[in-house]
Amino acid sequence: MSTTWSERFEEGLNPAIERFNASIGFDIALLQEDLDGSIAHAKMLGECGVISPEESYQLECGLEQIRKEAEQGKFNPTIKDEDIHFAVERRLIAILGPIGKKLHSGRSRNDQVGCDLRIWLRRRIDEIDLQIEHFQKVLMDHALRNLYTLIPGYTHLQRAQPLSLAHHLLAYIEMLQRDKERFLDLRKRVNISPLGAAALAGTSLPIDRNYTAQILGFNGIYANSLDAVSDRDFAVEFASASSILMVHLSRLSDEVIMWATEEFGFVRLTDRCATGSSLMPQKKNPDVPELVRGKCGRVFGHLQGLLTMLKGIPLAYNKDFQEDKEALFDIVITVESCLEAMSILLAEGLEFLPERLASAVQSDFSNATDVADYLVGKGVPFREAYQMVGKVVKRCINDQILLKDLTLQEWQEISPKIANDLYDKIAPKQVVASRISEGGTGFDQVEKQLDVWCKRLGIKNNQLNV
Numbered sequence: 001m002s003t004t005w006s007e008r009f010e011e012g013l014n015p016a017i018e019r020f021n022a023s024i025g026f027d028i029a030l031l032q033e034d035l036d037g038s039i040a041h042a043k044m045l046g047e048c049g050v051i052s053p054e055e056s057y058q059l060e061c062g063l064e065q066i067r068k069e070a071e072q073g074k075f076n077p078t079i080k081d082e083d084i085h086f087a088v089e090r091r092l093i094a095i096l097g098p099i100g101k102k103l104h105s106g107r108s109r110n111d112q113v114g115c116d117l118r119i120w121l122r123r124r125i126d127e128i129d130l131q132i133e134h135f136q137k138v139l140m141d142h143a144l145r146n147l148y149t150l151i152p153g154y155t156h157l158q159r160a161q162p163l164s165l166a167h168h169l170l171a172y173i174e175m176l177q178r179d180k181e182r183f184l185d186l187r188k189r190v191n192i193s194p195l196g197a198a199a200l201a202g203t204s205l206p207i208d209r210n211y212t213a214q215i216l217g218f219n220g221i222y223a224n225s226l227d228a229v230s231d232r233d234f235a236v237e238f239a240s241a242s243s244i245l246m247v248h249l250s251r252l253s254d255e256v257i258m259w260a261t262e263e264f265g266f267v268r269l270t271d272r273c274a275t276g277s278s279l280m281p282q283k284k285n286p287d288v289p290e291l292v293r294g295k296c297g298r299v300f301g302h303l304q305g306l307l308t309m310l311k312g313i314p315l316a317y318n319k320d321f322q323e324d325k326e327a328l329f330d331i332v333i334t335v336e337s338c339l340e341a342m343s344i345l346l347a348e349g350l351e352f353l354p355e356r357l358a359s360a361v362q363s364d365f366s367n368a369t370d371v372a373d374y375l376v377g378k379g380v381p382f383r384e385a386y387q388m389v390g391k392v393v394k395r396c397i398n399d400q401i402l403l404k405d406l407t408l409q410e411w412q413e414i415s416p417k418i419a420n421d422l423y424d425k426i427a428p429k430q431v432v433a434s435r436i437s438e439g440g441t442g443f444d445q446v447e448k449q450l451d452v453w454c455k456r457l458g459i460k461n462n463q464l465n466v
């Protein structure tokens with residue numbers, strides 16, 4: 001039995017407790033970051049004269065050797081190592097002998113794990129940022145091709161007013177942009193170095209915290225050593241931003257699922273992203289968006305889990321913190337796989353069906369507001385026009401006809417102010433075109449937004465190949 005503990009201990013751990021306590025089963029994912037952080041720490045110890053430059057160099061070589069061993073599948077820690085930090089240190093001592101024992105000077109696993117986790121999360125945030133941008137481009141590809149394609153717009157899932165399909169898709173691009181901004185904003189708080197806080201109080205050794213922070217690419221150091229090792233706000237913020245992103249992916253998923261039904265029929269799922277039923281030969285199921293919608297549960301759950309884990313913890317480090325890792329790891333796997341799957345689904349997994357969309361917007365009363373607006377244009381007070389049109393809609397529903405089917409004579413009986421130009425005004429294309437207020441679905445407005453997004457996403461000549 002050899003632990004890294006001090007001579008204070010006489011007996012080894014109960015094997016079940018050893019397994020219960022160990023995090024190596026999952027924090028092995030932090031290997032690269034642990035090596036990066038340790039190399040920076042070794043360099044700093046050499047710079048500051050805590051160890052000799054030669055010793056510092058040897059530590060660095062030993063740590064790089066561990067990286068190579070891992071690449072070749074030869075670094076395989078066991079439960080005996082407890083966690084990634086002990087595993088690396090123990091291997092380093094095996095490689096270097098006594099010099100390896102100098103690495104942990106002026107450092108604790110408390111600042112070390114915080115450092116590793118922050119570097120790891122920062123790297124994942126950068127991946128997620130790129131994935132979001134790619135997904136925005138996939139949506140832009142559809143938007144650019146569907147400025148003049150109309151889709152029914154809904155409120156309360158009841159037909160409301162027709163929209164440009166591009167406008168509908170641009171709404172998701174906006175939502176994703178807020179996600180991106182949230183991740184980049186919280187990245188600032190992730191990217192602060194706790195290294196050098198040691199166990200909780202700092203160290204008596206002459207270390208240079210800014211040196212390690214700088215070579216590890218941190219934007220600064222925690223001002224308070226207690227806060228440095230006690231803070232997991234960044235994990236909560238990440239879980240929160242991830243949850244909001246998942247809400248957005250889930251809402252789009254839900255629309256895709258609806259659009260793909262027989263009842264809506266706005267999209268067709270291609271074979272590459274849909275699945276069949278084991279029993280019903282006619283089925284084609286939207287498993288991808290369903291899984292994305294379903295996976296929200298685990299991400300929201302981790303957010304709740306992290307908040308609950310933190311809320312009663314006295315300063316400073318407590319072992320409860322070990323629970324942060326699996327939550328963050330699972331959030332990252334989930335968010336990254338959902339972004340990838342949704343990008344593929346939108347890129348090659350569904351086709352919009354223009355004829356179905358066109359017939360959908362022709363066959364409803366979603367132009368009723370436009371009749372009212374027309375009357376307002378002729379001087380009728382809006383509330384009065386609204387009541388008049390309500391009555392007309394009721395009559396049309398009874399007669400099983402649409403507003404466009406009423407004759408001019410019938411319209412003029414309703415109001416003598418109505419002329420032939422009404423028919424043009426209530427045609428779906430014109431209904432959409434007329435929404436000219438800034439940010440509205442009018443084609444000119446949407447075209448402006450498409451231009452803005454082409455610039456932001458670096459899309460040339462409004463042409464995109466994703």
Ligand code: ARG
Nearest residue numbers: 023083109110113317321322
């Ligand atoms: N495995 C631990 C964690 O994930 C590392 C830090 C342990 N520190 C300690 N004082 N026991 O949080």
